[in-house]
Each structure stands twice: as C-alpha cells, then as structure tokens.
Amino acid sequence: MLPPGRTIGILGGGQLGRMMAVAAAQLGYRCHIYSPEEHSVAAEVSEDATCAGWYDARELARFARGCDVITWEFENVPVAPLAPIAAKLAPHPRALEVAQDRLSEKRFVENLGGRPAPFAEVDSEEDLQAAFERIGLPGILKTRREGYDGKGQWRFESERDAEGLTLHQGGFIYEGLVHFDGEFSVILVRGADGEVRFWDSAQNVHHGGILATSSLPAAGFVAAQVPEARLLAAKVAEQLGYVGVLALEFFATKDGPVFNEMAPRVHNSGHWTIEGAETSQFENHVRAVLGLPLGDTATIGREVVMTNLIGAAGSDAAAILADPSAHLHLYGKAEAREGRKMGHVTKVFR
Ligand code: AMP
Numbered sequence: 001m002l003p004p005g006r007t008i009g010i011l012g013g014g015q016l017g018r019m020m021a022v023a024a025a026q027l028g029y030r031c032h033i034y035s036p037e038e039h040s041v042a043a044e045v046s047e048d049a050t051c052a053g054w055y056d057a058r059e060l061a062r063f064a065r066g067c068d069v070i071t072w073e074f075e076n077v078p079v080a081p082l083a084p085i086a087a088k089l090a091p092h093p094r095a096l097e098v099a100q101d102r103l104s105e106k107r108f109v110e111n112l113g114g115r116p117a118p119f120a121e122v123d124s125e126e127d128l129q130a131a132f133e134r135i136g137l138p139g140i141l142k143t144r145r146e147g148y149d150g151k152g153q154w155r156f157e158s159e160r161d162a163e164g165l166t167l168h169q170g171g172f173i174y175e176g177l178v179h180f181d182g183e184f185s186v187i188l189v190r191g192a193d194g195e196v197r198f199w200d201s202a203q204n205v206h207h208g209g210i211l212a213t214s215s216l217p218a219a220g221f222v223a224a225q226v227p228e229a230r231l232l233a234a235k236v237a238e239q240l241g242y243v244g245v246l247a248l249e250f251f252a253t254k255d256g257p258v259f260n261e262m263a264p265r266v267h268n269s270g271h272w273t274i275e276g277a278e279t280s281q282f283e284n285h286v287r288a289v290l291g292l293p294l295g296d297t298a299t300i301g302r303e304v305v306m307t308n309l310i311g312a313a314g315s316d317a318a319a320i321l322a323d324p325s326a327h328l329h330l331y332g333k334a335e336a337r338e339g340r341k342m343g344h345v346t347k348v349f350r
Contacts, residue, residue: 009071020266021033033048033049033050071285098262109232138177182222186226188234211268245281276306325347
C-alpha cells in the first residue's frame with residue numbers, strides 16, 4: 001500500500017485520466033500524465049505532465065522514475081515500449097495486449113466460455129466474401145485495432161456494399177449483426193488481493209456507435225442477463241491477474257448475453273458512479289492500483305441517468321445547470337468537433 005503524497009503515473013491524457021486524477025487528488029495522491037498530445041485535459045488537473053511519444057524510451061524511463069505506480073486511461077498505448085517500466089504498471093499490460101486486438105479479445109473470451117457475435121478474421125477481399133457466406137449479412141466489418149466510438153467500422157446490408165473496397169493483411173474482423181433487445185456493461189474492480197466488486201449494470205444506448213446514455217436500473221430483461229455476464233467478466237479479470245477497473249460490454253439477446261468488447265480501464269458507461277454510487281469507478285481504480293482497500297460499489301438512489309455531451313451539446317452550461325439535479329462534467333476540450341465527447345451530465349433520482 002502506497003501512502004498519500006506518492007505519485008501515480010497515468011498513460012494517456014484524456015477525460016478518463018482527468019477524472020482519475022481528480023479522484024486521486026481527493027485521496028491525497030499526485031498524478032503525472034504521460035501523453036503525446038500537447039494540450040491534454042488530464043494534465044490540466046494534475047501535478048505534472050510529460051508530453052512525449054509512446055516510443056520515446058528516454059522520456060518514458062524518466063517519467064517512470066518519478067512515479068510510484070503507473071496505470072493507463074487509454075487502451076491503445078503500445079505495449080512493447082512498456083517492457084522496461086513493467087514492474088510499476090497496474091494492471092498488467094497483458095490486458096492491453098488482449099483488448100487492443102478485436103480478434104484476440106474475442107478468442108480470449110470464447111476460451112473462457114463467453115459468446116461473442118459470430119466473427120471471422122478478414123485479411124483480403126476473398127476473406128470477406130467467405131465471411132459473407134459463412135456468417136451471412138447484414139454484418140459489420142471492423143478494424144482489429146484502434147477503432148473506437150464507431151470509427152473504423154462499416155456496415156454491410158448486401159454484398160454490393162463491399163464493392164470497390166480494398167483490404168489489407170492483418171487488419172479486419174467481420175461480425176454478424178446481433179439482434180439485441182438492449183445493451184449493457186459489466187464494470188468491476190479487482191483489488192491487488194483478488195477481491196472483486198461489481199457496480200450495478202447500466203443499460204447503454206449508442207447512437208452511431210457512440211455511447212449516448214447509461215441508465216440504471218436496467219430493464220428487467222437486461223438485468224436478468226447480468227449474473228451470467230458477471231461470471232464471464234470475473235473469469236476475464238482472474239485470468240489476466242487484473243488489478244483495477246475492467247469493463248465488458250454486452251448485447252442482451254433472446255438467447256442470453258452476447259459479448260461485444262472489453263475495456264481494460266475505467267469506462268464511459270461507468271461515469272454515473274461519480275454521483276450515483278458510494279464509490280466511483282475512478283476512485284476504486286486508484287485504490288486498487290495503490291493496494292488500498294476497495295470502496296463500496298452500491299448504487300445511490302433508485303434511478304441514475306448519465307447523458308454524454310457530444311459535439312456542441314455541452315456548449316450551454318448555464319442551460320444544463322438550470323436543472324438543479326444535473327451534475328455537469330465538462331472535460332475542458334477546446335474544440336467541439338462532431339462526435340467528440342465534450343462532457344457528461346448525471347442525474348440521480350432518490
Ligand atoms: P463497438 O465499437 O464494437 O463497441 O461498437 C459500437 C456499437 O455499435 C455497439 O455498442 C453496438 O451498438 C453497435 N454494434 C457493434 N457491433 C455490433 C454487432 N455485431 N451487432 C449489432 N450491433 C453492433
């Protein structure tokens with residue numbers, strides 16, 4: 001257990017790091033952000049920041065020397081350059097390796113008894129044709145790496161939609177379209193001693209591949225699938241020797257939960273926990289990586305709704321705050337580009 005006053009290094013400088021740093025400060029810890037972007041919104045609320053590339057071994061080593069423990073808020077941090085600083089990392093970077101590739105992620109989960117959407121590895125136009133035949137249409141072609149918020153995804157209704165497409169080696173996965181009644185996530189925290197706690201599962205609604213809202217309680221047909229999904233999430237955490245917050249996203253179908261993807265980090269569908277749970281996902285992640293006792297994950301109130309502020313939606317803070325029950329979080333991003341997460345609002349109904 002690291003005493004207050006010590007420094008937590010965070011790889012990545014986005015809003016997840018920002019909210020993690022705020023939680024760490026409340027517990028008396030300092031944060032040092034490492035990020036390639038010059039204006040990182042996490043650095044704004046942190047003691048220290050290093051702006052350098054992921055492959056800058058000298059800067060990474062210097063950063064690591066000043067940190068007592070290092071975690072991440074960005075799941076696409078390249079794994080290879082982390083080897084020299086691995087002793088300070090939590091969770092173990094194996095979790096990054098698995099989750100950064102949609103193919104390895106799905107195989108990993110299948111081996112643990114989970115059920116993903118039917119999928120096929122696609123490295124060429126011929127592979128895609130074969131995938132259409134085996135899995136059928138409609139379906140979604142996704143880049144194996146680096147896709148997020150619906151980016152790097154193409155929906156196909158018919159084979160004609162794929163005409164003129166050029167695919168490269170090692171790059172894609174084709175998934176059958178899942179007919180779901182709802183989407184939900186399982187978020188857990190696993191302590192250094194292996195203790196696992198779950199937050200209640202939020203029901204998630206996505207628009208154009210981007211999370212729009214997370215609401216609790218989830219509808220009955222979704223809630224009924226949570227226990228099975230939790231069993232899988234706990235197995236994933238255990239298998240990875242995971243320490244910290246881990247999120248798994250699921251489709252609730254008439255045949256039970258279908259695994260969509262995992263995030264080895266705090267997750268957008270857990271932002272509601274800041275005001276809606278006894279202990280937030282950010283605080284419990286910090287507690288876990290520091291080896292501190294975990295906080296209570298119980299939900300506060302009978303209903304909680306988190307709404308993402310995307311693009312221009314967060315520009316009128318006064319209008320949002322005119323509702324006295326609104327908890328507004330703005331991430332401090334300068335430019336409100338379309339599809340960009342600018343902040344979120346949480347309402348807790350007691
Ligand atoms: P992803 O980036 O893979 O999490 O996809 C973002 C969102 O797109 C999901 O939360 C779903 O709403 C939708 N989606 C992705 N894959 C599928 C699928 N195989 N079937 C149906 N909807 C999907």
